[in-house]
Amino acid sequence: MEAQSLPKIRVVVRKRPLNTKEITKKDRDILSVEDPQTMVVQEVKQKVDLSKFIEKHTFTFDNAFGEDASNKEVYQTCVQPIIAAAFEGAKVSCFAYGQTGSGKTFTMMGPNPTAPEQEHPGIYLQAAEDIFFLLREPAYSGYTIYCSLFEIYCGKLHDLLNKRKEVHARSDAKERVKIMGLTEAPCDTDEELMQVINYGLTERTTGSTAANADSSRSHAIMQVVLRNEANKIVGKMSFIDLAGSERGADTSESNKKTRQDGAEINKSLLALKECIRALDKDQKHTPFRGSKLTQVLKDSFIGNCKTVMIANVSPGASCCENTLNSLRYADRVKELKNENRDKSDSLMLARNGSHTTKKEIKKQHSFQTTTIKNKNLPVALQRQEPTPVEPEIFSKKNKRSMRPKTSQAPKVHQNKSPRYRNSNRVGNGLQINSKTNNLVEINENIQSIQGMIKGPSSGTHYATEKKMPFARRDSNKQMSHRAPTFQSKKSLTDIQMEGEIEPESLGLEKICHDHESLVNLILQEEEDLLGSHKKYIDDIVDGVKKQMVILHEVDKPGSNIEEYIGSLDQMLLHNISIATKIRKQLKTFECHLKQEEELSQKFYEQQDEDMQQNDTDEMLTEQMGVAKEKDYPEDLHDDEFMDDLYDLEVTPSEPHHEDNLIAPPNF
Ligand SMILES: Nc1ncnc2c1ncn2[C@@H]1O[C@H](COP(=O)(O)OP(=O)(O)OP(=O)(O)O)[C@@H](O)[C@H]1O
DSSP: OOGGGSOSEEEEEEEOOOOHHHHHTTOOBOEEEEETTEEEEEEEEEOTTSOEEEEEEEEEOSEEEOTTOOHHHHIIIIIHHHHHHHTTTOEEEEEEEESTTSSHHHHHHOSOTTOSSOSSOOHHHHHHHHHHHHHTSGGGTTOEEEEEEEEEETTEEEETTTTTEEEEEEEOTTSOEEEETOEEEEESSHHHHHHHHHHHHHHHHHOTTOSOSOGGGSEEEEEEEEEOTTOOEEEEEEEEEOOOGGGGGGGGOSSHHHHHHHHHHHHHHHHHHHHHHHHHTTOSOOOGGGOHHHHHTGGGGSSSEEEEEEEEEOOBGGGHHHHHHHHHHHHHHHHHHHHHHHHHHHHHHHHTTOOOOHHHHHHHHHTTOSOOOOTTSOGGGSOOOOOOOOOGGGTTOOOOOOOOOOOOOOOEEEOOOHHHHHHOEETTTEEOOTTOHHHHHHHHHHHHHHHHHSSOOOOOOSSSSOOOTTOSSOOHHHHTOBOOOOOSSOOHHHHHHTTSSOGGGOSHHHHHHHHHHHHHHHHHHHHHHHHHHHHHHHHHHHHHHHHHHHHHHHTSTTOOHHHHHHHHHHHHHHHHHHHHHHHHHHHHHHHHHHHHHHHHHHHHHHHHHHHHHHHHHHHHHHHHTOOOOTTOSSOOBHHHHHHHHHHHHTOTTTTTSGGGEEOOOOO
């Protein structure tokens, strides 16, 4: 399949079989795959009279894999096509999402991650083999592969190929993300690539300096970049093993650290969902700032990107709530795709004489009530998943041969930019002390906002239809704005570092900080509001059923009218009370959206003020003939500066020099 014709987003679900422990405990399998795209959950519920009943929840995805699906099938259906796309210049990502123990590692690493040979290789190994298969194609001769592995824990990045050293992400105005100091391991064979991956993931789970005792509380990101003969990055593949989805719910734990971790995970998963949705909607702007995860994956959500999300689910009744949450999350990630498919699907249904449109079906889906599968459709017209088609490029590939993996430590090099180290100059021309992390953060904010401002400001959302923060302005002026190159007047940052004013009174930085907090709050509120709304609808449907029962009863001869009045009044009051609660939530949400608009406005006003101030300063400097600062070799524009950074990165003599190669300790 041509990369161009691949969908931008593919969301699939995978059910694992019941494990021995669950079988021993007589846990019931509540998940079934009804067709190649449909997964059904049978939730056991209890009525008021304590009798049990089953509520069926049906979810449709691009693919639904049952417990019998092999890693090979999952890989060939969803991941292999995007590997081929990466060789055509796409930035591709594959996310494994799900509750702890739902099969993320099984999917990514195979049944036994530490085994050198595997009967059922996971996505990493299959991808590694395909990557090196493609590299042997004449079209890609001269291309080289570099791998990096890092972890995001509590909003901080740790290099898994360099003893979990903390590293920092930077992005330029062209939306390119760079993690300064991150180790990149050159790999010449798939075995070498797997060694690097194994090494990093072992570090993730066993790292002695790890602050997080539990790897399911962190996101692990493996990135493989493809460089051409000129050492330019021409393709990028990211594989992300996300933190256990239920970890985001740890916010009610009594332990403060666990609560903070939980909130951070929650925030990142919410932001991730919004970024993928924005990508699917072809929006100009994407709410990256929602979390560190989306910030570092920023360039994977812009331009020529292909994303696959594999939602792993556990089948046991004891995991029902988490399973439903995972499926709902995945459902919302791909929700918009269904809208796009409405036309063809309703057409197909109409051909069959059914009046049910896909939109109607979807409505019932999202309210999570009962099954909606159109059983009357002839099999031939039901939506069938085509058998996975190997991308043409892989068709001549020989059968995989499993080779033993050596346990040698991979060779790696530190990916540093000397210019960056020397000048300590980032973003808006502010000078920073490399140790001043909070200022690094502030500059990141400004950088990111500059990136967002760039280009036509058609507006975007954090959530459904909202505008992107700071996205309204034509920013040409901003992007060509020259960094101040004088010291005659103190910059905001200088003043802050000298402690002359309280950080609270800082203009742009303070606004950025407030804005980020507000965006986080809005993301959370949106999720809560939608959750409450869905629950409200469930309640209403339940209430309507109950009302029908009492209406039916009161209609019978000799019925008790007082009892009817009492019951109906109770039910109506109940409805009013829930509706009032949701309205309150709605109003708060609305109010915060408005506040965000105002804060954006304030940002521009402050920015204009700062720019005017800088212009005046520059004029003054020229008049006074003050020498330019020696550290800056030339007066670069912000984006030129970052271009320069990237150029340095690809200069063969710099990062790829043998001197830079170091071997991490054996594992
Ligand atoms: N599709 C599958 N077929 C057979 N066994 C599976 C499958 N998926 C998962 N398992 C088994 O279920 C168990 C839990 O899976 P796994 O460790 O992959 O979960 P996880 O989501 O990575 O958990 P954590 O977040 O704790 O790392 C493992 O023993 C694994 O071998």
